[in-house]
Amino acid sequence: MRHSHRRSAKADGEARELILDAAEDLIARGGFDATSTSAIAKSADVPKGLLFYYFPSKPEILTALITERLPAERLDANELAVPGDPAASLLATYTRLNLSDHDSGVLRVILWREAETHPHVRSRLRKVQANVEHDIAAVLTACLGGKANRKAIAACASAWAAAVYAFASADRLADLDGLPRQSSARLRDVARMLAAGLGTPLAFA
Structure with missing residues (x-):
């Protein structure tokens, strides 16, 4: 390309x-x-x-x-937070990061693969991961208006970041083999599960 x-x-x-x-x-x-x-x-x-x-x-x-070449995307909490709906807010961060289709997805494959043997890559990976988790937590905080405790929000942000990276990798593998992607529906379920863990009501419609 x-x-x-x-x-x-x-x-x-x-x-x-x-x-x-x-x-x-x-x-x-x-x-x-x-x-x-x-x-x-x-x-x-x-x-x-x-x-x-x-x-x-x-x-x-x-x-x-x-x-x-690895973009340092930062998420705007005020733009992405959906008041009172943490599941929708999490999904908004996934859409904005766009790890499955963005050109930087190729670089993320390199980042994760080479982190095992290259210290400077590990350092960069830690920074990227910390930024993403911090920004997701900020989105959730803005969404909930202080109704969930900080520890729960941090745990949710870490779990969501891990899920986003995992499903992006699955999408790329599916693309290579010409298989349909399955991440969207499954990510919605994960978002709802994590939101439920924050103790907020959910609409499963």
Whole structure:
């Protein structure tokens, strides 16, 4: 999908972006360790020497992807909170994050996969996760107007963030195999269950 703009990008001297495009695609498919700099250079259609000009070591490519291309989305609690309806508020955060379809979903695949072996990736992952959980908690707080305790809201936010990431991954796997996505209906059920745990009335219509 990104590859369609490579000819004009290269003509404009954007070799560095071509390299990152290629690295993102290849690392998401095969993992960082299994992706060679030769393969990245070939896919980007640039000389290997030019790759090393921009990225003197292979880990620097991964660092650039994680730090430059992963959007730091922040959720606006006032915009997304549905007063008195925490389930709807949670679903609004899922729609806004759009992890299943957003281009950054590819980067999140890389982020989660490479966190095991790369400390700087783990650091970035912790920051992303903390921001998402904090913002979901803020949305719930705005939704409930202080009617639920902070500990319950924090637990709900953590559980919802985990569910959103898990279902986004399931959607991407389904897409790869040409299978229908099933996350939407199941996420609604999870949202309702978590909202019930906050001690609020729910409409299951």
